[in-house]
Amino acid sequence: MSTSPSDASIEVAAAYYDGQTTASRAVQLSIDGGDLLLHSDALELRWPLGEVHVSERLGNTPRLLTYSGGGHCEVNDQAGLGRLLAQVGAGRSWLDSLQHSLPWALAAMALMLIIFAAAYKYLLPWGAEELAMRVPASMLQKMGDSTLETMDEYLLEPSTLDEARQQALRDAYAGLRTPADAQLKYDIIFRSSPMGANAFALPNGTIVMLDGLVELAQDDNEILAVLAHERGHVERRHAMRMVLQSSVVGLALAWYVGDVSSLLATAPAIIMQAKYSRDMEREADVYAEQTMRANGLSPCLLGTILDKMEAAYLAKVKEKHPEAGAAKDDSAMDYLSSHPATKERMRLMCPGN
Amino acid sequence: MQEQFGQKNQSFEFTGSGWEYFKIWIVNLLLTIVTLGIYSAWAKVRRLQYFYRNTRLDGGSFDFHGTPQAILKGRLIAFGLLIGYNAAFEYDPMIGLGVAALLALVMPWLLMRSLRFKLYNSSYRGLRFGFAGSTGDSYRAFLLYPLLAMFTLYLLAPLAHQRIKRYQFDNSRFGNASFSFGAPVKGFYILYLSSLAVMLGSVLLAVALAMMMGSGAAGAAGIISGLMLAGPFIMLVMLVAMLVVGSLFSAYMQNLVWGSTTLGPHRIFSHVSARRLLWVRVSNFIGIVLTLGLFMPFAAVRMARLQIEAMGLAVSGDLSGFVADQQLNATAAGEETAEMFDVDISF
Numbered sequence: 001m002s003t004s005p006s007d008a009s010i011e012v013a014a015a016y017y018d019g020q021t022t023a024s025r026a027v028q029l030s031i032d033g034g035d036l037l038l039h040s041d042a043l044e045l046r047w048p049l050g051e052v053h054v055s056e057r058l059g060n061t062p063r064l065l066t067y068s069g070g071g072h073c074e075v076n077d078q079a080g081l082g083r084l085l086a087q088v089g090a091g092r093s094w095l096d097s098l099q100h101s102l103p104w105a106l107a108a109m110a111l112m113l114i115i116f117a118a119a120y121k122y123l124l125p126w127g128a129e130e131l132a133m134r135v136p137a138s139m140l141q142k143m144g145d146s147t148l149e150t151m152d153e154y155l156l157e158p159s160t161l162d163e164a165r166q167q168a169l170r171d172a173y174a175g176l177r178t179p180a181d182a183q184l185k186y187d188i189i190f191r192s193s194p195m196g197a198n199a200f201a202l203p204n205g206t207i208v209m210l211d212g213l214v215e216l217a218q219d220d221n222e223i224l225a226v227l228a229h230e231r232g233h234v235e236r237r238h239a240m241r242m243v244l245q246s247s248v249v250g251l252a253l254a255w256y257v258g259d260v261s262s263l264l265a266t267a268p269a270i271i272m273q274a275k276y277s278r279d280m281e282r283e284a285d286v287y288a289e290q291t292m293r294a295n296g297l298s299p300c301l302l303g304t305i306l307d308k309m310e311a312a313y314l315a316k317v318k319e320k321h322p323e324a325g326a327a328k329d330d331s332a333m334d335y336l337s338s339h340p341a342t343k344e345r346m347r348l349m350c351p352g353n
Numbered sequence: 354m355q356e357q358f359g360q361k362n363q364s365f366e367f368t369g370s371g372w373e374y375f376k377i378w379i380v381n382l383l384l385t386i387v388t389l390g391i392y393s394a395w396a397k398v399r400r401l402q403y404f405y406r407n408t409r410l411d412g413g414s415f416d417f418h419g420t421p422q423a424i425l426k427g428r429l430i431a432f433g434l435l436i437g438y439n440a441a442f443e444y445d446p447m448i449g450l451g452v453a454a455l456l457a458l459v460m461p462w463l464l465m466r467s468l469r470f471k472l473y474n475s476s477y478r479g480l481r482f483g484f485a486g487s488t489g490d491s492y493r494a495f496l497l498y499p500l501l502a503m504f505t506l507y508l509l510a511p512l513a514h515q516r517i518k519r520y521q522f523d524n525s526r527f528g529n530a531s532f533s534f535g536a537p538v539k540g541f542y543i544l545y546l547s548s549l550a551v552m553l554g555s556v557l558l559a560v561a562l563a564m565m566m567g568s569g570a571a572g573a574a575g576i577i578s579g580l581m582l583a584g585p586f587i588m589l590v591m592l593v594a595m596l597v598v599g600s601l602f603s604a605y606m607q608n609l610v611w612g613s614t615t616l617g618p619h620r621i622f623s624h625v626s627a628r629r630l631l632w633v634r635v636s637n638f639i640g641i642v643l644t645l646g647l648f649m650p651f652a653a654v655r656m657a658r659l660q661i662e663a664m665g666l667a668v669s670g671d672l673s674g675f676v677a678d679q680q681l682n683a684t685a686a687g688e689e690t691a692e693m694f695d696v697d698i699s700f
Contacts, residue, residue: 061368
């Protein structure tokens with residue numbers, strides 16, 4: 001080296017490309033006044049520092065010093081370039097530090113976990129509720145109509161209950177006092193279905209009552225309890241909220257796992273949605289409890305009928321798959337996994353029992 | 354030009370590391386979430402730069418020059434199209450179909466712009482790549498041939514695939530040198546048909562095995578339990594077959610497409626092993642499941658290493674003879690409108 005040791009100038013090896021051909025030329029880089037000096041036996045170039053763009057550090061990838069007048073240098077000596085840049089006072093950016101430190105990576109991981117959990121537990125249900133409560137009644141009506149149309153076509157059959165019985169239940173339901181001002185026109189329609197003893201609410205306030213449930217209940221007040229529960233689903237806009245929440249969860253997971261696999265994105269989505277579904281069942285239970293109390297009826301009736309529905313469902317499963325046996329007896333089947341355990345629901349609603 | 358007989362094989366090298374990329378990835382992921390997705394464009398530039406700059410050939414590395422703004426623009430366009438598409442279908446299926454047809458009409462042009470963006474913003478040893486495909490040819494490749502394939506019950510799908518690849522490769526440039534695509538249609542048909550045969554064969558085998566299992570037990574209960582077992586069993590065999598056939602297909606496709614391509618006087622070679630590709634895929638999948646996704650950056654690095662290091666250039670003479678194409682550079686960067694429509698719709 002021609003310079004004396006007292007000269008603090010640092011030299012860094014680089015490959016120079018002129019941008020016109022792919023010919024690679026080995027050069028030494030140094031700082032000389034306000035210029036970046038490139039020199040080798042065959043060439044010497046001066047690039048004013050203000051016109052040189054230094055690429056950000058990305059792992060151990062080569063760094064590029066690009067001259068606005070054309071040409072660039074590729075540097076593999078990270079440490080040497082760091083010292084050279086320090087000479088002209090070029091520090092590291094905050095992003096550079098973040099991207100290359102393990103503590104920051106772990107901190108980012110923890111933060112992300114907190115954000116995900118908070119969004120899942122609080123932000124998303126809150127946002128979906130705010131939005132769902134603003135959906136106009138006309139849209140809910142349309143959603144309910146089209147759902148019923150589809151179900152009538154594929155799942156439901158006409159009811160076999162006689163008209164007088166249907167009317168009696170309708171009247172009983174119409175006479176029910178509700179805790180909050182009802183926003184929707186409520187009515188019951190009767191259908192039968194191989195699904196058995198069940199009832200479900202459509203977004204527009206229509207409750208579809210299956211013959212199986214009417215046959216199962218010994219007391220009409222039990223039916224009112226189920227109706228109040230279903231009404232809670234409608235009043236709280238559960239169908240709309242579920243659609244919103246599950247599509248956001250689905251989208252977020254699809255984005256996160258990206259192109260890895262659609263299977264990887266759907267399996268956790270189903271598990272995550274089950275929690276939302278359980279929360280909504282509890283909310284509807286609370287609504288039903290309030291309704292029952294307001295009408296001087298025991299909230300325990302809902303527990304009684306739920307117990308019967310569960311027993312009827314289990315009997316049906318056993319009948320279909322006799323070999324399934326005892327394993328299916330604990331309340332962890334597909335129907336109930338989206339519902340809280342019946343025992344827990346009863347305990348909450350009817351503590352004296 | 355130098356004499357032509359001095360030929361040597363020069364392999365691509367990939368120098369990225371999983372841990373290094375993990376740190377970059379996680380910070381960028383967090384910033385993307387905090388900015389509600391806006392930062393994803395900046396994150397993409399970093400990701401591409403990390404992978405490009407870690408790809409080396411004969412001592413020089415590749416680089417990506419695309420701006421986050423162009424990528425953000427492309428993403429906003431893609432997002433808008435998606436929303437419009439879904440909203441239209443929700444509103445009225447007929448309008449939805451109209452929008453779908455409109456999208457199909459715009460798509461080839463967008464894909465062409467996207468290819469131009471991607472290649473123009475890629476460089477090696479200071480020289481830019483480029484894409485010179487015409488708009489007319491993009492409609493032939495991305496619309497006409499896929500439609501032909503659809504209307505012939507996908508009998509022409511391999512042909513359509515070959516035409517798309519040919520459009521992409523034949524129109525690519527490096528400096529003033531052209532890529533030339535030589536993979537014959539026959540190669541695509543062989544690959545498609547053999548994959549289909551293996552897939553069908555394994556399904557038939559699974560069904561036959563399931564039936565044998567079912568008939569082993571006596572009585573009605575035996576048949577029912579046999580049928581109950583058969584469903585999941587056939588699904589499992591399908592899944593394994595899809596993994597194996599998928600890996601074979603990807604490996605052979607990469608080898609076919611790249612192995613039949615030349616750049617100027619240099620021939621490209623590609624020898625990805627399907628067995629290793631399958632192993633990397635399966636182990637990546639398991640790693641990602643077990644770590645709830647945190648293994649993804651490691652998986653990306655492993656896959657890139659496998660696919661990149663299996664390729665190389667049979668160099669004729671040396672690699673310092675490429676010269677910049679002044680005209681291509683001028684058309685891709687100079688015009689205001691080119692800048693305006695430089696979009697990247699790939700994710």
